[in-house]
């Protein structure tokens with residue numbers, strides 16, 4: 001390959017919320033992408049189907065499954081890096097289907113690590129989550145905060161993280177872990193709180209059904225999350241390999257205050273109705289998450305570029321477009 005040829009990178013979970021924004025960011029920065037969308041008999045490419053043609057011209061979509069080692073090896077062959085985002089991510093669904101979380105988030109990650117080792121892929125970015133910290137014991141949360149898994153979801157993600165650490169220690173594979181805090185923006189699924197609120201308001205509701213209003217989160221706009229992935233994926237190896245990096249804004253807002261803010265942005269007086277089916281077991285609810293991202297800043301220079309308000313405005317615009325809203329089921333509880 002000549003030095004000017006575009007680098008081809010693989011992305012798992014590419015058809016999802018963050019993955020589709022990462023694909024756009026990778027193409028904008030001159031990469032070619034081999035994008036795994038989970039195999040399905042509809043040949044659906046998820047959100048990749050909504051990206052502009054000039055972006056998709058540089059994307060090769062491969063239907064596959066991270067639970068299958070051969071499928072992962074096929075995806076990675078001939079690529080220079082892999083961004084591993086594929087996961088089952090809903091906490092409530094992890095109460096119902098924990099085995100599938102282990103198969104996808106633990107075995108799936110093992111398959112990617114093993115393919116990176118066998119094929120000698122020069123860079124892997126593994127995706128963790130702030131949920132692995134559990135309710136903050138000290139704030140802001142640094143990477144040295146204890147891991148405390150409060151749901152099958154977070155336990156399965158922490159399992160994947162430990163495998164990444166173990167593969168780095170045992171085989172020296174070039175893996176770095178990005179641990180994003182709560183991400184929001186266009187294309188997020190209705191099971192997350194911001195789309196739930198905006199989607200219900202955009203659909204004409206004024207009484208919003210929600211779970212616990214007290215937990216606080218550090219909400220980061222998805223384009224900033226995508227740039228954090230790119231920063232870790234393209235930094236010099238000595239700055240990132242073998243390390244874990246938080247990504248978040250350092251800000252904090254409760255779910256209750258978020259509803260008030262969204263109402264203000266959408267010009268709507270909102271009432272909240274507590275919906276019993278959305279309340280989690282007390283010890284499973286993570287009450288507080290606030291990020292210290294100084295390690296990522298120091299290693300790569302990454303900074304979030306959007307305020308919460310700017311991100312919310314773009315998200316409101318997306319969900320207020322009837323063509324986008326039509327893709328969602330706002331009237332039901334989306335587990």
Ligand SMILES: NC(=O)c1ccc[n+]([C@@H]2O[C@H](COP(=O)([O-])OP(=O)(O)OC[C@H]3O[C@@H](n4cnc5c(N)ncnc54)[C@H](O)[C@@H]3O)[C@@H](O)[C@H]2O)c1
Pocket residue numbers: 012013014015016017018019036037038039046064065066067084085086087088089104108127128129130157179180181182183184189
């Ligand atoms: N959304 C957040 O706030 C947040 C925060 C921290 C970390 N994360 C992590 O970011 C990553 C992306 O999450 P997201 O929010 O975009 O969710 P998402 O559900 O939109 O994306 C996950 C993608 O993985 C795919 N997938 C699931 N099982 C698969 C399988 N067996 N084989 C291949 N693909 C499979 C899904 O089809 C989906 O497109 C996940 O690893 C998640 O744990 C998300």
